[in-house]
Amino acid sequence: xxxxxxxxxxxxxxxxxxxxxxxxxxxxxxxxxxxxxxxxxxxxxxxxxxxxxxxxxxxxxxxxxxxxxxxxxxxxxxxxxxxxxxxxxxxxxxxxxxxxxxxxxxxxxxxxxxxxxxxxxxxxxxxxxxxxxxxxxxxxxxxxxxxxxxxxxxxxxxxxxxxxxxxxxxxxxxxxxxxxxxxxxxxxxxxxxxxxxxxxxxxxxxxxxxxxxxxxxxxxxxxxxxxxxxxxxxxxxxxxxxxxxxxxxxxxxxxxxxxxxxxxxxxxxxxxxxxxxxxxxxxxxxxxxxxxxxxxxxxxxxxxxxxxxxxxxxxxxxxxxxxxxxxxxxxxxxxxxxxxxxxxxxxxxxxxxxxxxxxxxxxxxxxxxxxxxxxxxxxxxxxxxxxxxxxxxxxxxxxxxxxxxxxxxxxxxxxxxxxxxxxxxxxxxxxxxxxxxxxxxxxxxxxxxxx
Numbered sequence: 302x303x304x305x306x307x308x309x310x311x312x313x314x315x316x317x318x319x320x321x322x323x324x325x326x327x328x329x330x331x332x333x334x335x336x337x338x339x340x341x342x343x344x345x346x347x348x349x350x351x352x353x354x355x356x357x358x359x360x361x362x363x364x365x366x367x368x369x370x371x372x373x374x375x376x377x378x379x380x381x382x383x384x385x386x387x388x389x390x391x392x393x394x395x396x397x398x399x400x401x402x403x404x405x406x407x408x409x410x411x412x413x414x415x416x417x418x419x420x421x422x423x424x425x426x427x428x429x430x431x432x433x434x435x436x437x438x439x440x441x442x443x444x445x446x447x448x449x450x451x452x453x454x455x456x457x458x459x460x461x462x463x464x465x466x467x468x469x470x471x472x473x474x475x476x477x478x479x480x481x482x483x484x485x486x487x488x489x490x491x492x493x494x495x496x497x498x499x500x501x502x503x504x505x506x507x508x509x510x511x512x513x514x515x516x517x518x519x520x521x522x523x524x525x526x527x528x529x530x531x532x533x534x535x536x537x538x539x540x541x542x543x544x545x546x547x548x549x550x551x552x553x554x555x556x557x558x559x560x561x562x563x564x565x566x567x568x569x570x571x572x573x574x575x576x577x578x579x580x581x582x583x584x585x586x587x588x589x590x591x592x593x594x595x596x597x598x599x600x601x602x603x604x605x606x607x608x609x610x611x612x613x614x615x616x617x618x619x620x621x622x623x624x625x626x627x628x629x630x631x632x633x634x635x636x637x638x639x640x641x642x643x644x645x646x647x648x649x650x651x652x653x654x655x656x657x658x659x660x661x662x663x664x665x666x667x668x669x670x671x672x673x674x675x676x677x678x679x680x681x682x683x684x685x686x687x688x689x690x691x692x693x694x695x696x697x698x699x700x701x702x703x704x705x706x707x708x709x710x711x712x713x714x715x716x717x718x719x720x721x722x723x724x725x726x727x728x729x730x731x732x733x734x735x736x737x738x739x740x741x742x743x744x745x746x747x748x749x750x751x752x
Contacts, residue, residue, distance in 0.1 A: 316344060324350045327357045328383050346390040349397060353383050354404035355436065373438050377411040380404075385418045393425035402473075404434035407456050416464025423470040432473035432498075435460075439478060442503050442526060450480035450503075458485055465492060473498040481506045490516050497521065497539075505529050520562075534560050557583070581607040588615040588745065594664065598674045605654045605681060612656055614678075617745060618664030619693060657682040661741055665690040665733070667706040667713070672720050675731075679721070685729040690717075692735040694745075708733050 323331045323344060331345055358379040359368060368376070384403055401422070403415055412435070423431065437453050439445050457479055461468060471493050483506055490496070496516060500523040506512070509530040514522065520539045524532060526547040533556040534540065540560045557563070563583065581587075587604055598616065605611065660678055665671055679685055692707045708714040714733050721731060737745075 316347065319344055320347045320349070324348055328353045328387060329357050345387060346392065347396050348387075349399040351387060351398060351400065352402045353380055353387070354402070354434075355380050355406060356404065358383075368438060370438075373406050373408060377406045377408055381411050381414045384415050388418050388422045391422065391426065394427070396426075398422070398426055398428045400430045400432075401428050402430075402432040402434070404436065406436050406438055407453055407460070408438070412456075412460040413463055416460060416467045420464055420466030420470075424466060428470060430472050431467075431470050431495075432475070433467075433471060434475040435477070437478040442478075445478055445503070447480065450478060454479040454481045454485065458482075461489060461492070468492050469494060471496055475500040475502075476504055477502040479504045483507075483510075486512065490514065490519075494518070499523070501525070501527055503527060530554065531556065534558055538562070581611075582609070584608040584611055586613045586615075586744070587611060588617075590617045590745065592616065592618045592664075594618055594620045597670065599677070602677065602681070605657065605678070606652055609654070610656050611654070613659045613661070613744075614657060615661045615741070615744060616663070617694065618662070652681060654682045655684055658684060658686045659689070660685065660687070660729075661689045661691070661744075663691045663737060663745065664693045664705075665707065667708055667717055667720075672717070675721050676725055679727040679729055680725050682729075685727060688729050688731045689738070689741060690731065690733040691737050691741075694737070707735070709735070 328351060331348060355376045358376040359372060380403065401419065403419065405411055405415055416433075419431065419433075422428065435457060437445075437449075439449075457476070458481075468489070469492060472495050474489075474493060474496060475498075481504065486504075486506065490499075495518060497518055498521045499519060502523075502525045505528045508528045510528070511531040511533065512524070512527070512529050513533040513535055515536045516539075518539050519537055521542045522534075522537070522540060523544040524546070525544065531554055532545060534543070535556075535558040537558075537560045539562060541562050543563060545555060560583070581604060587608065589601060589604075592598070596618075598618075601614075601616065605614070657678075660675070660682070662671070662675070675688060675690070679688065690708075693705055708717045717733065718731050
């Protein structure tokens with residue numbers, strides 16, 4: 302600010318640049334700028350990204366999973382006030398809303414107030430992406446009994462029935478801890494015609510129930526810790542990514558019908574069965590992440606057998622120390638597996654796979670188990686073109702990582718290539734490097750839906 306000047310350089314910037322700056326703040330921070338001058342108050346009405354979350358109104362250090370009842374009520378009221386206030390400032394049809402996301406607790410009349418405000422703005426503005434994240438205030442499934450699940454689901458359905466305009470324009474819905482009636486989820490999918498992303502955490506229609514999903518636009522479906530015996534993906538022409546984590550021990554838990562675009566499925570390793578094989582028949586790309594170090598990779602050959610159209614197989618082997626559960630009692634309680642691999646029928650080891658062209662392994666070591674696995678894939682995949690072997694991925698939070706055997710030098714790379722190719726016929730080119738190629742890094746998907 303120059304001497305004697307009444308305006309600072311920031312205020313001298315054009316409106317579109319200032320709005321771009323405000324779009325990078327959360328709603329409470331952006332709203333505070335309105336006290337600077339009348340112009341700043343007008344800018345808040347032009348924001349294109351509106352992310353209003355209970356977490357932003359909680360005291361510092363308090364998470365949504367351990368909030369008290371008093372704080373829950375207060376923060377919910379703050380979300381209602383912020384939603385109504387910031388949406389009421391906007392002139393109908395004047396500025397496109399690129400993202401409208403609200404996260405709130407399923408309590409009292411707060412959801413109804415938020416739903417009606419969002420529904421009104423959808424009727425008067427162009428909203429490209431609209432998201433509801435509905436919390437119950439509890440994160441530990443063990444602390445929630447059946448009656449609470451049913452009660453929460455009934456509250457949600459009252460909210461849903463009263464705010465049809467808002468749900469009709471939703472593109473993303475994140476729900477937790479709800480036990481619906483038999484036809485409730487189907488009704489939600491029918492009403493949410495624009496829905497592209499659906500995340501269900503500890504949601505079902507009763508223990509051992511079946512979830513059938515039909516939707517014209519749904520592209521991402523995440524089902525985590527839901528007490529479902531079966532999931533039927535009957536008709537999902539736009540589905541590209543599926544996460545199914547924590548199913549009950551049933552044969553053939555997942556049925557895949559018309560899902561022509563499905564390219565990513567996240568599952569937990571388990572003993573392969575013929576019924577599970579049906580899930581993989583149309584897969585073109587498979588990415589196996591966070592396989593513990595020291596575990597046998599031979600079981601992954603089952604995926605090659607079950608996915609005859611598979612073109613790219615990515616595997617990440619990594620003891621991610623900063624996120625691993627090390628407490629032995631907790632590991633037993635949460636049923637962590639201590640097995641070093643999964644059985645695989647060696648009698649089928651002579652099969653040929655004609656579609657696989659790329660094998661990528663992150664966390665490769667020059668140990669016999671890795672070398673033998675690569676040899677096995679190269680022998681089976683008769684049209685394999687490239688094998689990329691990378692060192693362990695870097696993590697700033699993992700400390701005291703052990704040294705790994707990796708072909709760092711040219712001489713070591715030549716020696717490794719000889720060990721892999723001796724006695725087998727393959728035209729595949731072997732690449733080894735510490736740095737992961739950008740296009741490979743982009744495909745190493747870590748399932749964000751899981752909690």
